[in-house]
Amino acid sequence: MPVPADLARSFTISLPAWVEEELADVPAVLATRQDRMALVHRLAGRNFREGDGGPFAAVVVDTDSGELVSVGVNVVLSTGISSGHAEVTALGLAQVGTGSWDLGAGGARRELVVNWRPCAQCYGATLWSGVRTLVVAGSGPELEEITGFDEGPVREDWAEQFQARGIDVVTDVLREEALEVYRAYATHVAATGAVVYNARADTGGDTGSDG
C-alpha cells in the first residue's frame, strides 16, 4: 500500500524565542536548588503570559556543578502537541544536548527541576530519562485546585517509586513561589479568557493536562 503523502513523518517540540531573552542574564552555573527553582518559576510565569502553554517550566542541571543542561516550558499551545509539557521538553532537549537517551550515562548526576510533581505522562518520562534526582516545588492538590489542570492518575507512592529506581526526590523548594505563579495564572485566565487547553479540545471544559 502506498503511504499517503500527507502522513506526518516527524514532529518537533521547540522552545519559544523569548526563552533566549530570559536566559540572557542567567549565570551558567546555578549553585543552589533555590537558584534552579527560581529560574523555573520565572520561565513558568512568563510562559502562560506569552500564550505558549500552561504555567509550567523545568530545567535539567548537573547536580554537583550546577551547570545548566537544558530548559523547557510547556509548549502545548504553541506546538499543538499534547505531550509538549515542560518536563518532556527539558528532558528531550537535555538528551539532544548531551547526545544520549540516558542522562545518567557515564556516571553523570543530573537533576530535573520542575515547578510541581510531574503529571501522569511526565512521571513516566522522568522515570526513563536517566536523571538521578527530581526536584519539585510541591506535590499536593493545590496545583489542580488553583489552576483547574488535571494531573492524571499518579500513584500515592510516586516518590517511593522514583527512589526504588535510584532517583532521589527533593520536595518543597520555593513552594509558596510556585503557588504564586499558579494564582497569577488563574487570575490571568479569569481576566483574559485565555485558553486553558483541554485533553479534549472540543469540550470547552476547564480541565486540561498538567505540565
Ligand SMILES: [Zn+2]
Ligand atoms: Zn506533564
